[in-house]
Amino acid sequence: MPIIRVALNIPIDTLFDYQVDEACIQDIGLRASVPFGKKLMTGVIIAISAETQIPPEKLKSAHYIFRDIAPLPTALLDLFHFCSQYYHHPLGSVVMNGLPGKLRSNKPIRLKEPPIDYQFSLTEAGKQIDPSSIPARNRIARRLLTALIQSPGLTHGDAKQISPRTIPLLKEWELLGWVLATPISAITALKAIKIPTLTHEQETVVNAITTDNNSQRFNTWLLHGITGSGKTEVYLRIIEQALNQKKQILILIPEISLTPQLEAVFRARFPATHLISLHSGLNDTERLSGWLQAQHGTARLILGTRLAVFTPLPDLGLIIVDEEQDSSFKQQEGLRYSARDMAIFRAKQMDIPIVLGSATPSLESYYNALHGRYHHLRLQSRAVRNATLPSVQCIDIRTAKPHDGLSEPLIQALSKCLSQKHQSLVFINRRGYAPVLLCKSCAWTATCQRCTSRLVVHLRDKQLSCHHCGHQEHFPRACPHCGNQDIVPFGHGTQRVEDALADRFPTARILRIDRDSIRRKNAWEAILQTIHAQEVDILVGTQLLAKGHDFPNLSLVGILNSDISLYSTDFRASERLFAQLMQVAGRAGRANIAGHVLIQTEFPDHPLYHALQKHDYDALAHSLLAERKMAGFPPFVYQTLLRAEAHDIQTVLEFLTHAKELAKPTKDIEIFDPVPAHMARLKGMERAHLLVQSASRKHLQLFLDSWAMQINSLSTHKVRWVLDIDPIEF
Ligand code: ADP
Ligand code: ZN
Ligand code: ZN
Numbered sequence: 001m002p003i004i005r006v007a008l009n010i011p012i013d014t015l016f017d018y019q020v021d022e023a024c025i026q027d028i029g030l031r032a033s034v035p036f037g038k039k040l041m042t043g044v045i046i047a048i049s050a051e052t053q054i055p056p057e058k059l060k061s062a063h064y065i066f067r068d069i070a071p072l073p074t075a076l077l078d079l080f081h082f083c084s085q086y087y088h089h090p091l092g093s094v095v096m097n098g099l100p101g102k103l104r105s106n107k108p109i110r111l112k113e114p115p116i117d118y119q120f121s122l123t124e125a126g127k128q129i130d131p132s133s134i135p136a137r138n139r140i141a142r143r144l145l146t147a148l149i150q151s152p153g154l155t156h157g158d159a160k161q162i163s164p165r166t167i168p169l170l171k172e173w174e175l176l177g178w179v180l181a182t183p184i185s186a187i188t189a190l191k192a193i194k195i196p197t198l199t200h201e202q203e204t205v206v207n208a209i210t211t212d213n214n215s216q217r218f219n220t221w222l223l224h225g226i227t228g229s230g231k232t233e234v235y236l237r238i239i240e241q242a243l244n245q246k247k248q249i250l251i252l253i254p255e256i257s258l259t260p261q262l263e264a265v266f267r268a269r270f271p272a273t274h275l276i277s278l279h280s281g282l283n284d285t286e287r288l289s290g291w292l293q294a295q296h297g298t299a300r301l302i303l304g305t306r307l308a309v310f311t312p313l314p315d316l317g318l319i320i321v322d323e324e325q326d327s328s329f330k331q332q333e334g335l336r337y338s339a340r341d342m343a344i345f346r347a348k349q350m351d352i353p354i355v356l357g358s359a360t361p362s363l364e365s366y367y368n369a370l371h372g373r374y375h376h377l378r379l380q381s382r383a384v385r386n387a388t389l390p391s392v393q394c395i396d397i398r399t400a401k402p403h404d405g406l407s408e409p410l411i412q413a414l415s416k417c418l419s420q421k422h423q424s425l426v427f428i429n430r431r432g433y434a435p436v437l438l439c440k441s442c443a444w445t446a447t448c449q450r451c452t453s454r455l456v457v458h459l460r461d462k463q464l465s466c467h468h469c470g471h472q473e474h475f476p477r478a479c480p481h482c483g484n485q486d487i488v489p490f491g492h493g494t495q496r497v498e499d500a501l502a503d504r505f506p507t508a509r510i511l512r513i514d515r516d517s518i519r520r521k522n523a524w525e526a527i528l529q530t531i532h533a534q535e536v537d538i539l540v541g542t543q544l545l546a547k548g549h550d551f552p553n554l555s556l557v558g559i560l561n562s563d564i565s566l567y568s569t570d571f572r573a574s575e576r577l578f579a580q581l582m583q584v585a586g587r588a589g590r591a592n593i594a595g596h597v598l599i600q601t602e603f604p605d606h607p608l609y610h611a612l613q614k615h616d617y618d619a620l621a622h623s624l625l626a627e628r629k630m631a632g633f634p635p636f637v638y639q640t641l642l643r644a645e646a647h648d649i650q651t652v653l654e655f656l657t658h659a660k661e662l663a664k665p666t667k668d669i670e671i672f673d674p675v676p677a678h679m680a681r682l683k684g685m686e687r688a689h690l691l692v693q694s695a696s697r698k699h700l701q702l703f704l705d706s707w708a709m710q711i712n713s714l715s716t717h718k719v720r721w722v723l724d725i726d727p728i729e730f
Contacts, residue, residue, distance in 0.1 A: 008043035009096035017052040018062040029071030098310030118181040126178030223357040227586025230383030247317025254326035278304035306339035324356035360579035367635040390588040390595030394604035404500035405492040424556035431514035432456035434489030439479035450684040513541035546583040644721040649686040
């Protein structure tokens with residue numbers, strides 16, 4: 001009997017063998033439900049074999065092979081393999097992590113009727129089928145096929161008229177690739193929209209990508225364009241070309257909050273193209289449905305957040321990663337993969353172009369562009385005629401002391417902006433009322449019992465809340481340490497700034513935007529509408545507001561509290577702060593209104609603020625690169641963290657020390673001593689890590705191959721550990 005080798009979501013890097021009555025090579029990539037311990041588990045068939053190492057008495061039979069959907073394509077399985085090898089993560093976890101929830105369950109999927117009306121037409125494969133080849137007793141199938149041949153664009157309703165039984169048939173034929181379903185909304189939404197004439201710069205860039213001799217081959221393009229330079233229009237043009245070549249296009253974006261906006265732009269430009277968006281805001285059914293449409297090739301434009309990089313796409317011809325520097329492309333738990341890096345691998349594997357877009361590329365990508373590994377394309381001016389970059393000034397808060405977080409020059413600027421009926425934005429990257437609750441008599445502060453962090457004051461609901469583990473507790477009546485009742489919120493968060501602004505500008509319409517205020521479903525769309533309808537005068541918000549939004553009437557941006565990132569122990573803090581401030585600053589003056597940015601700081605002469613004032617990414621990037629080179633940090637070395645956690649720190653450190661002893665250092669590999677993590681305690685677990693680095697990625701990978709095996713052999717039941725390849729947090 002044949003053996004199927006199945007990848008299961010088990011934290012052991014091995015495949016599991018089961019016998020089946022029948023299986024063939026075409027079954028690779030199908031899901032199988034198999035007994036594991038006392039349970040049934042669903043995994044993916046990775047190989048078929050005639051033999052197994054498992055002794056016959058222990059070999060179990062598979063419970064069921066699902067044939068409800070087509071097998072995962074080889075290219076996707078290859079991507080999973082690569083991901084598993086590169087991140088040293090068990091293949092089964094990688095595969096199952098990449099699939100929609102419904103495909104991980106022990107039940108076959110049932111496809112409901114589509115909620116929207118579709119038009120059905122035959123694909124090339126469908127057109128090859130002769131109705132007379134369908135047995136005469138399948139009367140309905142014959143009639144349906146004939147109807148499809150006679151009237152391309154058969155609707156749901158038309159099909160139902162033939163018989164309600166045509167509906168499951170259509171679904172089946174769609175799965176077989178005979179029929180193409182296009183939502184009618186997409187067809188009738190055809191509205192005339194104005195397509196702008198490309199600026200000279202945009203044209204050069206579009207031409208470079210589309211008329212490149214090898215324009216359909218693998219190439220990594222770094223589209224480096226200042227905020228407002230019209231990167232989206234460049235994407236639209238190259239997407240258009242790829243669509244004309246009958247390709248599918250994958251567009252990865254960092255934030256779910258960006259999807260409705262971009263989705264609208266794409267829908268308007270390509271109304272007849274079937275677009276899906278894949279992100280964590282979808283329920284299981286929606287997600288599965290989108291995934292299947294991508295796998296069948298019905299969906300042509302796939303817009304998604306990081307997980308979408310694992311979508312099966314038979315006709316993939318172009319990948320775009322927008323805001324490539326964004327840290328949300330890197331998953332920070334479990335399989336710690338970088339979707340941007342996986343996307344590059346995928347493009348290479350498929351031999352197709354990939355475009356990384358950013359106003360402030362990651363230093364890694366910038367470095368690659370400088371060294372010719374990526375093609376550097378630049379957009380240096382704003383796309384809208386006469387729109388200029390905002391002026392950036394520092395307010396020295398050593399002299400202009402803020403009250404309630406707001407300095408007088410900022411107040412005056414806000415007030416002028418109000419009188420001109422322009423919008424303004426006050427940026428503070430901290431939600432809540434205040435980051436600290438402080439006892440004035442003994443200096444006690446409220447901290448989280450489970451994390452190395454302070455509890456944030458949320459005054460509205462009289463709660464203290466940990467932003468790391470979600471723990472909440474009531475305000476204490478008095479200091480638990482000394483009994484003093486004079487305990488006060490210290491420092492500023494978005495809520496406090498909102499209150500302060502309301503005090504100063506009682507008639508202004510103020511809107512706060514942070515993770516707390518957008519928690520409700522669809523809150524984002526409502527908020528964006530309010531802003532665009534000019535129903536807001538002053539926005540207060542965190543970095544949620546910074547990303548990619550286009551607010552034409554916004555002319556002033558005030559930045560509070562950014563100094564804390566200037567002297568952080570994290571070597572990436574400056575890079576991130578700069579990217580973030582460039583982004584926020586970029587919100588001002590996008591249309592024909594001049595923009596101003598005011599930064600409240602104690603360090604007005606800091607090189608980072610100087611670079612910001614001159615909008616000089618290159619100057620800052622070069623100086624940061626020089627620092628990194630001196631210090632031996634990425635991109636000059638490749639890093640891996642062995643992260644470990646346990647209930648007590650001693651166990652963690654012992655484990656790491658042991659792991660270090662096991663490591664056989666080879667030339668080029670540097671191994672550091674174990675140190676506590678930046679957040680030494682998180683959710684009740686003590687954490688530490690050990691850093692390994694090398695100037696050669698290849699050598700580091702070779703080292704990790706054998707080291708990971710040795711760590712695996714350690715008895716570690718008290719310790720949870722993981723290798724974090726190319727870590728971005730410490
Ligand atoms: P980026 O993503 O580079 O920050 P956007 O793509 O959001 O910039 O474009 C900024 C603004 O410029 C948008 O309002 C867009 O409609 C406009 N725009 C883009 N290209 C052109 C063009 N060629 N002519 C006129 N306006 C343009
Ligand atoms: Zn006290
Ligand atoms: Zn906590």
